[in-house]
Amino acid sequence: MDFIEWSLDIENKAKDQIYKSGTFSFDRGSGKPFFGIDTPPPYPSGRPWHVGAAAQYAKIDIIARAARMRGFEVMFPIGLDRNGLPVEKYTEKKYNIKMRNTEREKFIELCRESLDELEKEMLEILKSIGLSADFNKLYRTDSEEYRAFTQSTFIKQWKEGRITVGKRPSNFCPDCGTTIADAEVEYKELPTNLVYFYFLLGKKKILIASTRPELLGSCQAVIVNPSDDRYKDLVGLDAEIPVYKRKVKIIAHPYAKPDFGSGFEVMFPYGDYNDVMIIKELGLKENIIINTDDKINERGGPELEGLSVKKAREKMIDLLKRDGVLEKVEQISHRTPVCERSKTPIEIIPLDEYYFKAAESKDKLLEMAMNLKFIPEYHRQILIDWINILEDWPISRRRFYGTEIPVWYCKDCGEAYIPPPGKYYKPWKDNPPKGAKCIKCGRSDFIGDDRTFDTWMDSSVSALFVSGYWKDEHSKEYPLTIRPQGLDIIRTWLTYSLLRCSEISGKVPWEYVWIDGLGMDEHGEKMSKSKGNVVDPIPIIEKYGADAFRFWAASEANVGSNFIFAEKKLVAANKFINKLLNIARFVGSFQPVEAGAEDIKATDEWILSELSLVVDKAIEGYEKHNLFLPANKIRDFVWNVFAPHYIEMVKARAYGGDYSAEEKNSAVFTLRTVLRNVLLLLNPIMPFISSHLLEKIYGIRAESDALFEKINYNRFLELGRKITDFNSMVWAEKKRSGLSLRDEIKINIPQELEPFKADLIKMHGIIEDEGE
């Protein structure tokens, strides 16, 4: 046997080789049971990537490899999520441009260039951790076929009445004249006037404080905290709005804070995001007073109509003063949402948006959520909680780099035209298909919708795409087996996938949902680019290798728990690799032997029994898609039982010396059997070193076709603890007496350890007491 070596060079060569050979393609005709993974398509948003994300993909890969070794034909697709805001922001920064000042075609082109560049890096990382996904069939969510499929699902669901158009309060920048995404809103402390004035209540009057008095014409209610004893009697009464002399109800709502202003809060559509929430909750009218030109409309009355918001605010203060209801004006600093480009305060204005009618599916979703198998079980609750408060899902975005909404509108009557499914449509630049006629007025002059979808519209049908359902509704690969994903996107990806896939296909898209925790920095805080505490996995993997990284990922935290990254844990993982390597050097130095069951000696039978337990536990872990259990169980067995106790007990016998061939063979057979099974069990977690050793020592090719073995020994298990305790006792005794470990010692071997007596005597150099 050659001297067994291992290094990162060998690991890297092995990686190159597997990605050249295309070992991991899915073979529909293999005859093995099917195991399909709805792999999360990573978003290439640029470095640093995230160790937590890399760890998640490592764990998904362990699930895939373990399933192969359990005898499944594994479909492990990999794609890239390439739609939406992140790349737009990246591109804006990279070229120092703004999307809305750039020609759409040009901007899309630049985004695509950015993505192609970032994608390369992303794929490198995935390969560097040894991901055994089917890279030959890489897909992209911005490809023509994927987008065409997203559009087809929209068209189908539109026809089924699942889509609706509704008003949605949107961030509107008066300066830029457009709606902007939440991500384009930033907050600034700006000085503003807090205006105190009175509402009349019969003969009484109540003091109100507001920073937006110009919106008074749209006032819908006054709220007060239910626990505010000062105003208890007023709840339910009508108060008269000054200037307009219109009456609104006083409503108790916990959002009003007794110590802010006077304790009363006026509700306008919409002074801020909070008004949006409460007005919706209380079912109040959305009487908008500001138009998209930033001017007050007719609701402001003759005195304000046509004025800009700023002028209207001053005018209203005058009007309040004129009517004698102004108390005071106070200068305060106010955290104001502003447009990130123009830095002007934004207005919240309801605009027409497409909605997916999600709320009416609540009951069906809850039922599915109850029937899915969750790993870990306790994360089911997060999904249930989100479904319970599910609202209709706004799916249209006023952005450029995304899947276009495939809708045109009749120029004459405004009726929507929906093209047939199957093609990729770009209504913002293309005409509808030839022969398109308005279903209402029959004319054929259209204007295209220039909006795109929320990216979850694309990713929520990933299960239908990767399984081939999009091409063949009878695909045998749908439903898939497992959806692995992070805790943080349960509300979005999981909920919307369940909603859309089940409605389109009539089936729950997976059997299992596997929820991973989040990777935290060393202080236990979430890593984020804005905080600047993101740990880049690339240098870590370069330094420690994929196997160490994967072992860390698997052994660090139980399924579903958040985990903390610390480099010293990688050092520990490396030590385990080294330990394994040295055990392999020892065991691999013996030639293979045959040994019949009846020839197995007691000590050997004991460790084989311990091994049986470990095999059962580890496979049970893999079956439950729990990697933490096998990783720790195997390390514990190898390092705390097999190496220090068993190997030391049989070392002399394995070398031969004055032992019989039968005694020697039993030891060698056992050493080789234990190591082989340990390597097989570790293969999903540390594929590179274990494949390398399995091939070198046993001639087993483990990259793709090795299976776990089943070991059936079951003797002496009750004595295991007694053996290790006895060994520790002897070691402690030698230490206490100042003896070296190879010195002889006079000590009694307990009667119950009689079967192991010969090995124990040899191991410790025990001199038996002749008298006993």
Place this chain on the structure above:
RNA sequence: GGGCCUAUGGUCUAGCGGUCAUGACGUCUGCCUUACACGCAGAAGGUCGGGAGUUCGAAUCUCCCUGGGCCCACCA
């Protein structure tokens, strides 16, 4: 502010009603014992966040408080 999760030796972690609370990293002491000093052996170190309760018995179940995390919402 709302919802959910969580709290175990210096650090991370197992445990999920009942023998001396598991393991890893770190620390200390002694050892180069022919697989391994990235090692071996030994040792120190915990009022299981705080309080109350259920129980014969709680790290383990319930409630409250405190700290941490995630998602959502954010000052009229």
